[in-house]
Amino acid sequence: MSSDDKVSIEPYFLGPKSENEYSIREKIQQTLDHWFQWRKSLFEDDPPAINKQMRESSDYKAKQQKISESLELLNELLEAETPTYTPRYIGHMVSEISLPAILGHFSALLHNPNNTSAEVARVGSQIEKEGIGMLLDLVGYNSELGGGHFTSGGTLANFEAIWRARFRLDHWLSLALYLVDKKNIPLDIFSVCSMGWDTFYAKVQEYQVELNDLRAYSLAAGNPWRVANIIARNSSRPFLGPVLLIPGNKHFSWQKGCNLFGFGEEALWSIPLDKHGRLNVEELEKLILKAHAESRPIIMVVSVAGTTETGVLDPVDRVQDALDRFKSERGWDIWHHVDAAYGGFMCALNHHSSVASEILSEGQAAALRGIARASSITMDPHKMGYIPYSCGAFLVPDEKNYVVSQFKAPYLQRQDIKMSKWSSTIEGSRTASGAAATWLTGKSLGFSSADFAGLIASTFKGCQDFKKELSQTYSWVRVLEPSATNILCFSVATNGQKLSVANAQTLGLFEKIALSPNFSVSKTVMANFEYGAAISAHVEGYGGEIDTDHLLLIRCVFMNPFWRKSALGLKVRAAMIAEIGELSGMNC
Numbered sequence: 023m024s025s026d027d028k029v030s031i032e033p034y035f036l037g038p039k040s041e042n043e044y045s046i047r048e049k050i051q052q053t054l055d056h057w058f059q060w061r062k063s064l065f066e067d068d069p070p071a072i073n074k075q076m077r078e079s080s081d082y083k084a085k086q087q088k089i090s091e092s093l094e095l096l097n098e099l100l101e102a103e104t105p106t107y108t109p110r111y112i113g114h115m116v117s118e119i120s121l122p123a124i125l126g127h128f129s130a131l132l133h134n135p136n137n138t139s140a141e142v143a144r145v146g147s148q149i150e151k152e153g154i155g156m157l158l159d160l161v162g163y164n165s166e167l168g169g170g171h172f173t174s175g176g177t178l179a180n181f182e183a184i185w186r187a188r189f190r191l192d193h194w195l196s197l198a199l200y201l202v203d204k205k206n207i208p209l210d211i212f213s214v215c216s217m218g219w220d221t222f223y224a225k226v227q228e229y230q231v232e233l234n235d236l237r238a239y240s241l242a243a244g245n246p247w248r249v250a251n252i253i254a255r256n257s258s259r260p261f262l263g264p265v266l267l268i269p270g271n272k273h274f275s276w277q278k279g280c281n282l283f284g285f286g287e288e289a290l291w292s293i294p295l296d297k298h299g300r301l302n303v304e305e306l307e308k309l310i311l312k313a314h315a316e317s318r319p320i321i322m323v324v325s326v327a328g329t330t331e332t333g334v335l336d337p338v339d340r341v342q343d344a345l346d347r348f349k350s351e352r353g354w355d356i357w358h359h360v361d362a363a364y365g366g367f368m369c370a371l372n373h374h375s376s377v378a379s380e381i382l383s384e385g386q387a388a389a390l391r392g393i394a395r396a397s398s399i400t401m402d403p404h405k406m407g408y409i410p411y412s413c414g415a416f417l418v419p420d421e422k423n424y425v426v427s428q429f430k431a432p433y434l435q436r437q438d439i440k441m442s443k444w445s446s447t448i449e450g451s452r453t454a455s456g457a458a459a460t461w462l463t464g465k466s467l468g469f470s471s472a473d474f475a476g477l478i479a480s481t482f483k484g485c486q487d488f489k490k491e492l493s494q495t496y497s498w499v500r501v502l503e504p505s506a507t508n509i510l511c512f513s514v515a516t517n518g519q520k521l522s523v524a525n526a527q528t529l530g531l532f533e534k535i536a537l538s539p540n541f542s543v544s545k546t547v548m549a550n551f552e553y554g555a556a557i558s559a560h561v562e563g564y565g566g567e568i569d570t571d572h573l574l575l576i577r578c579v580f581m582n583p584f585w586r587k588s589a590l591g592l593k594v595r596a597a598m599i600a601e602i603g604e605l606s607g608m609n610c
């Protein structure tokens with residue numbers, strides 16, 4: 023028996039033909055019954071507000087009828103919605119959502135808690151804490167010490183990371199500027215901005231600093247232009263501001279974040295990629311030294327676990343190794359954030375080495391294990407957690423990485439990170455539905471369970487099987503390697519073709535597929551200035567010629583749970599591959 027014969031995910035999804043219809047009907051009814059009963063049983067002496075006489079009036083009935091008709095209209099409109107639940111949908115990072123997630127979302131929705139404060143979310147806040155705990159366990163952070171919160175998505179979770187990294191850098195910088203000003207202690211701008219909290223507090227003690235006095239030297243709490251002038255006055259060169267080091271394969275939310283936090287685009291230093299489109303660690307080390315040489319403090323280093331374009335995993339473990347070396351050799355404490363919006367749930371494989379060894383390379387397995395060593399993590403339960411929108415999460419391994427925004431001493435004054443979140447989240451009002459959906463999935467399916475690991479593994483295998491058959495059927499299908507997780511990208515090219523010709527053919531095929539009612543894919547464009555090495559490797563693979571600055575690819579995301587081991591999966595795969603051949607207009 024292979025490991026996936028033991029896996030059963032069928033009870034956890036409605037099924038493409040609503041096979042589990044009875045089960046969900048029953049559970050929604052169960053939830054509604056609780057909700058009705060709850061209201062009836064509270065404040066028993068209160069009279070009803072709506073009586074039978076009202077309900078029977080024609081005006082009342084007409085209004086109820088109007089609601090029904092409008093609902094019917096909405097339901098009919100939604101029949102034209104993108105059918106993302108079927109294996110025929112391999113477009114973007116969305117697929118069937120799980121039954122526990124739908125039920126958790128629905129159940130919390132009826133009570134409408136606002137997780138901004140425990141005062142309006144007595145239960146919602148607790149569910150959030152426990153749901154975050156489940157994600158901490160999944161990625162390998164200690165769930166007793168760690169923390170975090172649910173966000174509306176990966177974008178917001180990435181902003182939460184920038185906010186905190188800047189808070190930390192800003193504290194350390196303010197202290198150093200204060201000490202220059204008041205005690206004439208010379209300034210090494212790069213090093214002070216990575217001094218570490220232990221050094222920070224040691225100096226606060228040593229020089230008897232009142233934290234409030236640092237405000238005048240803060241980029242965030244004071245006047246940033248004035249602070250830049252103080253820095254310039256105390257160093258031999260103008261101050262050009264801090265930088266954020268991030269690989270060229272990043273999601274566009276990082277540009278948005280830097281813009282919002284007032285860092286110019288120049289502050290985003292792009293870490294070059296290797297020929298697999300992954301962060302190149304040697305290049306990262308060079309950039310850190312360059313930042314030091316140019317006195318540009320580092321806000322944070324980002325690596326990506328599961329890139330949006332191709333699903334590859336940056337060598338997160340080796341990035342952390344490099345940062346650990348800088349820390350031990352030079353005392354630089356540099357924030358490492360892992361954007362695991364897409365790949366975070368692949369950490370389920372960390373808990374099942376036999377499943378992992380069937381589908382992961384050693385490098386991938388090490389990268390996934392390395393995530394637990396980072397300073398903070400972005401996850402998107404609404405991607406591979408099979409949770410409804412909108413649900414992202416921001417995670418930290420301990421309280422000191424969670425503090426933000428207030429000029430408070432993270433170690434000395436314990437911030438309450440557990441319950442009321444309003445002061446430490448970018449968003450104000452926050453739904454508890456994402457937390458409840460995650461919680462219920464964790465309680466039933468379980469994120470570290472063999473079933474969940476099997477589900478993730480099945481998406482990898484579905485992708486690999488599709489890739490094998492597609493590339494064996496058509497010689498002109500050029501798969502981007504490594505298609506290492508569950509995303510497949512390919513271009514259309516015959517031997518020796520120019521890249522511009524291949525791009526036109528690939529786009530032509532994409533546009534035809536986009537018009538097909540039978541299935542959906544997406545497309546992506548890799549630019550040469552970021553993906554140069556990967557583009558060269560790809561084009562060399564068919565002896566082609568690079569005559570343009572980008573590579574256009576058809577992108578297929580295999581998240582659907584029903585790809586493997588089902589007659590449906592086999593049928594859909596064969597049908598899609600045949601149609602790709604017909605639409606391509608290429609000779610087979």
Ligand SMILES: *Cc1c(COP(=O)(O)O)cnc(C)c1O
Nearest residue numbers: 175176177273330361363364402
């Ligand atoms: C999807 C994604 C994001 C953004 O997440 P949203 O939930 O769409 O806001 C960020 N980073 C990566 C790597 C992603 O794949």
